[in-house]
Amino acid sequence: MTDSGTxxxxxxxxxxxxxxxxxxxxQRVCRDTGREQGLVGKYDIWLCxxxxxxxxxxxxxxxxx
Numbered sequence: 468m469t470d471s472g473t474x475x476x477x478x479x480x481x482x483x484x485x486x487x488x489x490x491x492x493x494q495r496v497c498r499d500t501g502r503e504q505g506l507v508g509k510y511d512i513w514l515c516x517x518x519x520x521x522x523x524x525x526x527x528x529x530x531x532x
Contacts, residue, residue, distance in 0.1 A: 496503050497515035505516040512519065512526075523530075 494503060495506055495508060495513060497506060497518055498513050499518040499522070500515055502515040507514050507516055507519045514522065
């Protein structure tokens with residue numbers, strides 16, 4: 468048998484361009500300050516904790532005793 472010259476190389480590279488959830492290596496950062504640490508990501512808020520404390524009341528969150 469001879470090879471037809473085409474190969475089906477299905478090996479995946481690990482360069483961060485294709486992830487399981489479809490993102491292409493982008494990182495989560497604070498929408499206000501651009502920080503990467505201390506993010507509040509629940510409900511897709513994506514604010515660092517300092518910015519969240521400043522904006523929480525305007526967003527409708529209330530502080531209970």
